[in-house]
Amino acid sequence: MNRAPLIFLGVFLALAFSWTGIVLTNQVAYGNLTPIYDDAEEKIFPEATPGVAQRGQLVYQDLGCIYCHTQQVRRLGYGSDIERGWGERQSVPRDYIREKRVLLGTMRTGPDLRNIGARQADSTWHLLHLYDPQITSQGSVMPPYRFLFEMRKIVGEASPDAMNLPSSYVDGTPLPPHSVPTEGYELVPTERAKSLVAYLINLKDTYAYPETFNVFPEEEAEAEQSEAPAEEGH
Amino acid sequence: MASALRIAQSLDPSTSPTSVSRAELSEIDASTKAPALFFLISSVLWLLAGTAFALISSFKMHTPEFLGDYEWLTFGRVRTAHLNTVIYGWSVNAAFAVAFWLMARLSRSVLRHPTLLFVAGAFWNIGVSIGIFGILRGDSTSIEWLEMPSYVTPLLFVAYALIGAWAIITFRFGKSKHIYVSQWYILAALFWFPWLYSIAQIMMIFEPARGTVQALVNWWFAHNILGLWFTPIGLAAVYYFLPKVLGKPIHSYYLSVLGFWSLAFFYNWAGVHHLIGGPVPAWVLSAGIAASFMMVVPVIVTSINHHMTMVGSFSALKYSPTLRFIVFGAVSYTLTSLQGSSMAIRSWSEVTHFTHYTIGHAHWGMYAFFTMVMFGSIYYIMPRLMLKEWPSAALISTHFWATSIGIIIYVAALSIGGVLQGLALNDVENYPVFMDIVELTKKYLLSRSYAGILITVGHLAFAVNFAWMLIAPRAKSSTAPTLFRNPSSMVITR
Incomplete structure (x- = not known):
């Protein structure tokens, strides 16, 4: 047998x-979802990602940011993503169709980044945070990305990109001497640092697609319940 | 019923000494020696590398400045190197060795064409080495479980194809007329893996699907590599070694068949529970959750079968290293699978998803189940390949206690820490500041590092014993097996 x-x-x-x-x-x-043209704004959504941000996504991938940061906002009533200000609405499939690699993530050691560009658009903040997370977020377990910056001798005029580091952390301890440029030296972000920041700032799903209007089953259920007694009264 | 009983008895590996001569068995074992050793030595080296990467990443999680200036060792890379080293380096090499050693024995076939396996092994290990190097230098794809850069895919694929071809040849030319349940699992796993791997490569890397379809493919692949590759190999080993060491048949043939088919049909839908709450169609998630619940069936069936086989023989755990590791693994399989099913419950996923709890669960499965079963298998296989015994029972004992206590602390720390983290994440009123949640998890992350040190001690004990065994001269006279203690009345079937 x-x-x-x-x-x-x-x-x-x-x-x-x-x-x-x-x-x-x-x-x-839904493997062929297409962008939507908005007549009022005369624009296509989701908007095309600028080249510098696309390069930034590659940096995000090579450094493995995905292992601590998600890029997905859960609906109101499931988790507290929206209450935390991580997005105005739930993420929908159409938000991701422009991305060559979709980086939803599965871990929130750090906060969700789907709309980081909407809540923190200041590139100086991001650069400081990447250089030494303790400067902007003391107590963080995020690794420092000092290798994305260059400490170099000032030749001629100082670079317009040169970073202004604070002398101490929030709790008053001074920054370690090796991370502060000495006299005649300046600290500048590399292209990779700049493109990563451009990518982060570009991360925002603010456009409301038709499918985002109908994503709160709880509210609907409540609305139906409040209508029900009225019908009985007839 | 009578015929079923007869089949069950004839399928039982422990009856082999009567139906197959011991001479034939040792001939088969001898033919597997060179390729099996090649894969096992590779796996142990990868285990050590993976352990080093694990410790570095674990320390970085609570002390981010640790090795903070080395780009190659930044958390996102070293953590990824750890996963790929222990999965594709340690686990897959060990799985290959155990799988084809079992296949040769169960098919009653001398290992033919060992060159095929050597070439496959060389391709695989070179591929993984380049892949890990690629991850460390910054070529990671950032697709979970598929991080190795696309330039190593062909190498791995060739290796895999050769091994698959070899397994089919061995099975086809075997003398055994019956197919034991371990062979079912191994053949199925060998068939499923390339399907999963090639679809995932195509739809995510070479011709990426649009939008979150990628995420569905990702978790279809990543969860199935656990459920349809590591789980079947692990279960195949348990189904072989449990009755083998105890010297009695597996409890029920029917339960093993039921367990196999329910696993095959339910597991492969379960993976999408990793996307609960995410931007993918709701019906897929519901189907995934349903399949995750249905996984209770194969798990309970399999654990009843294993447990009923063990009943009456628990005292053997005092003696046999193989049995102790295998039973630890089998019990972990039951527990971690039930935990996995529970994690698909929407309200529980709302808490545990995105937290360290998931990492604890992953290690419970891949380490406490699969890796422990592989350790147990290696303790059985090596003496039969080398024709000598393990040099030190004390080192085996150290290995067992350090790794088992280590992994229990590991899972406990991350489970508790993960739940607290999840509850805090969902509680904006009491935890409006994100940093407070980070602070909350730190002591659990630190405990995980201590557990990691303990596990490392176990691995070093294992590696030393393994290397010692390779170089130690063979005893002139016949030797007794290395057991935890010498049984006075009990005879262990070898």
């Missing part, structure tokens, strides 16, 4: 089942 073919068939069907269901069906169902 050779049951090998039968076992093989079963093994094939088992994975074919979810491959069809999870992968193929969804690829057909």
Whole structure:
């Protein structure tokens, strides 16, 4: 009795089942989502990502930011993403269609970054935060990214990009001497640091697509409940 | 029923000494020696590298300035290097060795074409080495579980294809007419892996799907590599070694078949529970949650089968290192799988998703289950390859206690820390400041590092014993197996 073919068939069907269901069906169902043209704003949404931000995404990927930061906002009533100010609305599939690599993430050691550009648009803040997270966020466990910056001798005029470091952290301890430029030296962000910041600042889903209007089942349910007694009264 | 009983008995590996001559078995074992040693030595080296990466990343999580100036060792890279080293380096190498050693024995086939396996092994290990190097220098794809840069994919794929081809040849030319449940698991796993891997590579890297379809492919792949690759290999080993060491048949043939098919059909839908609350169609999530619940069936069935096999033989745990590791792994399989099902409950996922709790769960599965089962298997296989015994029972004992206590502390610390983190994240009123939540988790992250040190001690004990065994001369006279203590009345079946 050779049951090998039968076992093989079963093994094939088992994975074919979810491959069809999870992968193929969804690829057909919404793998061709298109951007939306807004007549009033005369613009297409989601907007194209500027080149510098696209390069920044590559830096984000190579440094592994995804392992501590998500890029997805959950709906009101599920988690507290919106209450924390991580977004005005839930993230929807159309938000991601411009991205070559979708970086939803699964870990929130740090806060969600889907709308970081909307809540912190100051590039100086981001550069300081990357250089030494303790400057802007004391107590953070985020690693310092000093290697994205260059300590160099000032030749001729100082660079307009040169960083202005505070002399001490919020709690009054001074910055370690090796991270502060000495006399005649300046600290400048590299191209990678600048493009990463450009990417972060560009992260914001502020446009309200039609599908974002109908995403609060709780409110709907409440609305229905409040209507129900009125109908009984008739 | 009578025929079923007969089949069950004939399938049972522990009856092999009567139906297959011991001479044939040792001939088969001898034929596997060179390739099996190649994969096992590679796996142990990767285990040490993976442990080093693990410790560095763990320390960085509570002391971010630790090695803070080295770009190659920044957290996002070293953590990724850890995952890929222990998964594709340690676990896959060990899984290959155990899988084809079992296949050769169970198919009653001398290992043919060992060159195929050597070439495959060389391709695989060179591929993984380049991949880890690529991650450290900044070429990571940032796709979870698929971080190795696309330039190593062909190498890994060739390696894999050769191993798959080899397994089919061995199975096809085997003398055994029956297919034991371990072979089911191994053959299925060998078939599923390339499917998962190639689809994920194509739809995420070479021709990326649009938008969050990528996320669905990602978690379809990443969870199935656990459920349809590591889990079947781990279970195959448990199904072989448990009855083998105890010298009695597995409790129920029917339960093992039921366990196999329910795993095959439910597990592969479960992965999308990693996206609960995310921007993907709600029905897929519901299906994934349902499948996650259904996973209770294979898990309970399998654990009943294992437990009923163990009943009456618990005292053997005092003696046999293999059994102790395998039983630790089998129990962990049950517990971590039930935990996994519970994590798919929406209201519980709302708390635990995005927290350290998930990391604890991952280690419970990949370490406390899979890795412990591999340790147990290696303790059984090595003496049969080398024809000599493990040099030190004390080192085996150190290995067992350090790793088992270590992983228990690890999982406990991250589970408690993760739940507190999740509750705080959802509680804006009491935790409006994010940094307070970070502060809350620090002591649990520190405990995890202590657990990591303990596990490292265990790995060093294992590696020393392993290397010692490789170089130690063979005893002139016949030797007794290395056990934790010498049984006075009990005979351990070898």
